[in-house]
Amino acid sequence: MHAQKHADDGDESRAVLEGPEIDRALTRIAHEVLERTKGGADVTLLGIPSGGVPLAQRLAERIERVEDRPVPWGSLDITMYRDDLRLAPARALGRTEIPPEGIDGRTIVLVDDVLFSGRTVRAALDALGDLGRPRAVQLATLVDRGHRELPIRADYVGKNLPTSVRESVTVLLKEIDGRDAVLIGPAKPRAGHAGDTTVQSTHAEGDNR
Amino acid sequence: MRHLLSAGDLSLDEATLVLDTAKELAQVGGRSVKKLPTLRGRTVVNLFYEDSTRTRISFEAAAKRMSADVINFSAKGSSVSKGESLKDTALTLQAMGADGVVIRHGASGAARRLSNWVDGAVLNAGDGTHEHPTQALLDAYTMRERMGRLDGLRVAIVGDILHSRVARSNVLLLRTLGAHVTLVAPPTLLPVSVAGWPCEVSYDLDEVLPKSDVVMMLRVQAERMNDAFFPSAREYTRRYGLDGDRFAQLPEHAVVMHPGPMIRGMEISAEVADSPRSTIVEQVTNGVSVRMAVLYLLLGGSESGIGN
Numbered sequence: 181m182h183a184q185k186h187a188d189d190g191d192e193s194r195a196v197l198e199g200p201e202i203d204r205a206l207t208r209i210a211h212e213v214l215e216r217t218k219g220g221a222d223v224t225l226l227g228i229p230s231g232g233v234p235l236a237q238r239l240a241e242r243i244e245r246v247e248d249r250p251v252p253w254g255s256l257d258i259t260m261y262r263d264d265l266r267l268a269p270a271r272a273l274g275r276t277e278i279p280p281e282g283i284d285g286r287t288i289v290l291v292d293d294v295l296f297s298g299r300t301v302r303a304a305l306d307a308l309g310d311l312g313r314p315r316a317v318q319l320a321t322l323v324d325r326g327h328r329e330l331p332i333r334a335d336y337v338g339k340n341l342p343t344s345v346r347e348s349v350t351v352l353l354k355e356i357d358g359r360d361a362v363l364i365g366p367a368k369p370r371a372g373h374a375g376d377t378t379v380q381s382t383h384a385e386g387d388n389r
Numbered sequence: 390m391r392h393l394l395s396a397g398d399l400s401l402d403e404a405t406l407v408l409d410t411a412k413e414l415a416q417v418g419g420r421s422v423k424k425l426p427t428l429r430g431r432t433v434v435n436l437f438y439e440d441s442t443r444t445r446i447s448f449e450a451a452a453k454r455m456s457a458d459v460i461n462f463s464a465k466g467s468s469v470s471k472g473e474s475l476k477d478t479a480l481t482l483q484a485m486g487a488d489g490v491v492i493r494h495g496a497s498g499a500a501r502r503l504s505n506w507v508d509g510a511v512l513n514a515g516d517g518t519h520e521h522p523t524q525a526l527l528d529a530y531t532m533r534e535r536m537g538r539l540d541g542l543r544v545a546i547v548g549d550i551l552h553s554r555v556a557r558s559n560v561l562l563l564r565t566l567g568a569h570v571t572l573v574a575p576p577t578l579l580p581v582s583v584a585g586w587p588c589e590v591s592y593d594l595d596e597v598l599p600k601s602d603v604v605m606m607l608r609v610q611a612e613r614m615n616d617a618f619f620p621s622a623r624e625y626t627r628r629y630g631l632d633g634d635r636f637a638q639l640p641e642h643a644v645v646m647h648p649g650p651m652i653r654g655m656e657i658s659a660e661v662a663d664s665p666r667s668t669i670v671e672q673v674t675n676g677v678s679v680r681m682a683v684l685y686l687l688l689g690g691s692e693s694g695i696g697n
Contacts (some may be wrong), residue, residue, distance in 0.1 A: 257413065260425040260427040260685075261425075261427075267691055270685060270686045270689040271690065272406060275413065276416060305573070309422075310421075311420060311422070312421060351524075
């Protein structure tokens, strides 16, 4: 899957965000989170695998730098709550790691790399409901590419990216891909359609529905 | 739709996928809502022709935690006691729309036969003296959790190998996962075919114990014995039972496993069974996680994640 993605990095894909811009967007989001949550005393950041997890970690580091206290962060795998499980072969699960503070009574900020149809976030809300009862749930995304299929919006957006439904948006992150970039490219086969036989989970946008 | 009939059908990648999936699903047991919506609307039939407590309950708990509908069928008090054949029972289940059938049967090969007759996934929960793949998977999971690895692990399986489906499944799976298995039993309790199995064979427990990281004790299956395989239970215990003295010969880090049900005082002493280095209770807990993983991988997607 990753190999296929890197093949797309060539002439057909173009970068719309590079490393420094991603850094700046995350720093801004970190400040916005602190402002909106009035200091963020009860904030827990949960990244959605795989792309959201390093982003949650980076946000936690930035908030810690500003406020000089650690912010709990973890990951929330939503595979078991997806509404398209039956459209594709059984997928490998991502990691779920809830920080020891738990989620009851806390302000959870879900972190994902790309917001598209909103179905991933719907699944994440269901997953959270089974884990406990947060005081509030907010959503941070690096890229909002539009085309929502559910009544869901992000509270914090790194960049709004107007796209056509047929285009693909791919977020590359240092922790996973060796470099930071947001690429926009021609359509790739969707998960669940012919040609996608992988059971690996991926943070490529095509799967992030 | 594919099946889980033999532990030997799993490749290294597939077996590892099951264990990794089980590791994630194990968290569900510790949550406030011990349930995932993944198999909502799917029907799993537990078809048990033989007595079983832990395997049936474990499969039932696993299916329910994944939100599947579970139908329990036991041969006693059913159409089977009126003389219905396995095939006709299978066709009945098929007509009722079972997505998965978990079968425990006294005849070796029953699960494979069943897989020819139904469209749903067939999970072998023990067929005669042949195989019990989910038991091998949960044993491998337990070993990996306790020892941190499987590759290169030295595993001794001790006892009634002849009648044990657990031993065969474990030998096949552990071989795939890179562990070295030694079977230890009196010659009368080893199958004739054992020479062709990918493992070592020994008749001397005392010689094998110091070289083992994991010792798996098996119950002597008296219900399957219509012959004298050893002179007396006392003599069996003397030579092949794991008591405190033998336990002391094991390396410091070694663990003792038992698939259950165990007969305390026969193949294992109470002192050993209750030791902190015994994984017997953990195995039961892990069994639910591993069966959740298998049910998810077989029934969760459009096609199976394993066995393809």
